[in-house]
């Protein structure tokens with residue numbers, strides 16, 4: 618049964634304390650951890666809640682279930698089966714963000730999808746960071762121009778975010794650079810646990826600043842650097858898995874686009890297999906909704922969509938310009 622609540626009352630309804638069974642003690646633990654509302658809770662797995670709040674696993678599962686129940690009551694989450702025709706109708710109205718390249722947009726079925734986790738991977742210089750910068754600008758375009766008139770949150774792990782580059786891209790697209798910069802919230806992270814901590818704050822920016830795009834450039838850097846060697850591999854994969862699922866839930870619950878990058882090296886053993894499969898491990902492959910493999914082709918770049926639930930494996934050619942991502946002038950496909 619969906620309960621009707623006015624927009625201005627929704628915030629109160631979503632307060633952690635409105636979850637059945639959450640008393641003042643647990644509520645205060647949530648507040649102390651910077652978690653104030655029910656949606657935020659659902660971005661965590663029960664195991665995350667155990668660690669963040671120091672509560673028992675059973676309690677964490679109970680809270681997750683009750684939180685989900687509350688969201689379905691408020692009509693913010695589906696709880697039961699839907700006819701596939703309804704699902705299709707919903708999918709056709711999904712918001713998307715243009716990448717700036719028509720070729721790349723078509724490859725993605727119209728642009729970067731909200732509610733999904735999109736991963737760009739490829740070697741150094743393949744254009745991952747350029748795509749991230751461009752999206753921070755295009756998300757701000759009005760809907761008629763294939764944006765969402767919204768802001769962006771940017772987690773920068775490699776110290777490659779450049780506001781100057783944003784200015785150039787914004788100017789080239791006829792936007793006021795100063796206004797554009799004000800709507801991008803950048804967090805520079807120093808290690809994996811700092812990354813997890815900052816990610817936990819993202820819901821605040823989504824809600825208060827109307828951000829609809831979350832970027833993590835790049836997702837794995839710190840995990841890779843901190844968990845070195847074979848003996849650490851399983852712990853690393855476990856941590857990474859949990860982190861990526863937090864991002865995926867963030868996308869689904871807040872209806873934002875989450876874009877992550879992943880740097881891969883052309884390893885010698887790739888020679889014998891499919892290079893597009895040889896990155897990030899299975900963990901990465903399983904968490905991402907869409908994976909796009911980027912490679913250099915002279916001045917241009919080739920994007921290939923891999924393992925998509927509904928796209929055929931196909932290529933698109935794009936280029937890097939002052940305006941960010943664009944289509945090559947001649948040789949424009951499609």
Ligand SMILES: Nc1ncnc2c1ncn2[C@@H]1O[C@H](COP(=O)(O)OP(=O)(O)O)[C@@H](O)[C@H]1O
Pocket residue numbers: 739740741742743744745746747748785937938939
């Ligand atoms: N203003 C610009 N115009 C055209 N190309 C640019 C511009 N700025 C950077 N590039 C190109 O972007 C490439 C680097 O891409 P980048 O996104 O940083 O790669 P990575 O995949 O390692 O993140 C370089 O080849 C660089 O020449």
Ligand SMILES: [Mg+2]
Pocket residue numbers: 745746747775777834
């Ligand atoms: Mg980069």
